[in-house]
Amino acid sequence: MARTEALKALQKTLTARRNELRKRLNGELANLSGAANASGDAADAAFDNIGEEINSQLAEMEAKELAQINNALLKIKQGNYGVCDACGCKIPVARLTALPYSTLCIKCQRESENDSSFLTDHGILGWEGVRDYDSDREVRLSDLEAGFRD
Numbered sequence: 001m002a003r004t005e006a007l008k009a010l011q012k013t014l015t016a017r018r019n020e021l022r023k024r025l026n027g028e029l030a031n032l033s034g035a036a037n038a039s040g041d042a043a044d045a046a047f048d049n050i051g052e053e054i055n056s057q058l059a060e061m062e063a064k065e066l067a068q069i070n071n072a073l074l075k076i077k078q079g080n081y082g083v084c085d086a087c088g089c090k091i092p093v094a095r096l097t098a099l100p101y102s103t104l105c106i107k108c109q110r111e112s113e114n115d116s117s118f119l120t121d122h123g124i125l126g127w128e129g130v131r132d133y134d135s136d137r138e139v140r141l142s143d144l145e146a147g148f149r150d
């Protein structure tokens with residue numbers, strides 16, 4: 001299968017997964033806030049509710065996956081999906097199929113695992129950094145959602 005065809009197929013998979021996650025997150029956030037309706041405000045209320053630690057952690061993980069998917073879909077739109085963030089090489093389709101959110105080739109992935117400063121050296125914000133960002137509550141679901149509207 002040609003690379004373009006493979007990327008198109010991945011885009012479909014990612015879009016379907018995104019829709020599924022958005023649906024689930026809406027439901028979970030509605031439960032968290034105790035609200036019967038899942039409005040945009042539910043997200044804010046949910047993340048302010050520390051008592052629902054476990055559920056909100058689950059929602060946070062899904063929100064993070066959603067952000068990764070969004071990032072991948074954005075890259076597809078911009079035409080730089082499947083290009084390694086660090087070295088700029090083309091990430092093999094086989095790797096993308098296994099890990100559709102890959103932003104690094106295998107070589108750079110390994111280097112980033114062995115060298116904790118690899119990502120920052122290449123000007124890439126690792127997920128570690130995103131997690132810190134989340135805890136400051138500067139990234140909220142409502143903000144993420146805003147980026148999803150086509």
Ligand SMILES: [Zn+2]
Pocket residue numbers: 084085086087088089104105106107108109
């Ligand atoms: Zn690379």
